[in-house]
Amino acid sequence: MIHATALTKTFTTGKRTVEAVRGLDLHVAAGEIVGFLGPNGAGKSTSLRMFTTLLKPTSGTATVAGYDLVAEPAEVRRRIGYVPQGNTVAPIAQVGEELELQARLYGMSRAEARDRVAETLRALDLTGVEARPAAALSGGQRRRVDLAMGLLHNPRLLFLDEPTTGLDPQSRANLWDHVRRLRDREGVTVFLTTHYLDEADALCDRILIIDHGRVVTEGTPADLKAELGPSATLDDVFLHVTGRELRESTAA
């Protein structure tokens, strides 16, 4: 579903250059849930923004959902869903209208869009929020609206950037359930970033740990832990490969 070779992204602002991603090689198979784990500033969001056609790679190549990122971005866009790290709806905007617009931009008719929005809201336990402005929703509801935006067109490949950051434990668990259901019932491939090691451990088939724009280690949660000894946790793995505690590195 995702094949990237030597993908890099360098930002230049004035005289400063930041090598946000330096040579990313990765392969994600259909139906996998892959976690992209790393401290703040490691290059997770930048990678996702390249995979979702929002940023052009500085160098390297990638195919996403079967299409070349740079040559055929429109084909990629049709097939992927993306839930960014931040919001997707302005506070004063009406949730239902925004969702309907999003559905229509994927080619649905007005009637199809309305049905699909209702269906998606039901699946995410959001029925009744349509007529409300986003500002009137709780944090958890708002995050689920962001998720709904990425799911309306039934993408086969879903990118989630820190989907549960800032949510209470209950909402987090619900969101995990939903992601698992998407994969188990519909075979959706999920590529997600997270701060939470327990989330990666519980949800992902495979984990890539990224630091300073490079993948420093990868494997199944079990393999990564086994390498360090019988009682190791993912926290230990993280500390081992990045030299930092994840919570420390993200506290700032």
Add this chain to the structure above:
Amino acid sequence: MTALILARHYLRATYRSKLSVLFSAIQPIMFLVLFGPLFARSGVGSWDVLVPGLLVQLTLMSAGLAGFGIFIDQRFGVLERLRVTPAGRTALLLGRVLRDVVVLLVQAALLLAIGFVLGLRAPLAGLLLGLALLVVLAIGLASLSYAIALVMPDELFPPVASTAVVPLMLLSGALLPMSLAPPWLDVLSRLTPFRYVVEALRAFFAGSYGGAAVAWGMLAGLAFLVIGVALGTRVFHRENA
């Protein structure tokens, strides 16, 4: 098609905040009501000279400041959300511009209605041609406004844009005809496209449809449209816009 879907969406939201439509038209309306009666008795000209100028002022304040509206969308990730859909980049721009044009037409109709109450008289054909030229100008202005808003640092655009429209409006001869200006001001004014549009509108309102003023006004309007849309499209096609 995509542009129409977007325009309809934006218009729905605009309809909910009707007051904002009135608000961006308030300056020309105040000029019309509080300055118009003076102007009409000044001997310089009558309502059919002033109202065309105020319509161009309105276009500068309404379509010209359209870029203000994109910040919220940028800040709250709305722009990025639209950009991951297969919607064409040009459509993403034109959808907004279309909404701005409809808003401008509503505002212009309001301005004209008040003008008629105060004493404006102009032929229907002239009014319709004038509005058509305003639409051409507005498409260029709004596109340019979005392009500049996206390229400029966030904190700079609002003061720069709202300051820039003042000299542009004054140089267009919107409030007093540039025929009264000293040579240096006249030359400066000829360097802005808005002067030609104001003069074409005045010709239209006077029932004259074939003269040089009309030709220059249409040329300036169309040139502005082409440049504005070209720049706007370029910026919307860039990454990160």
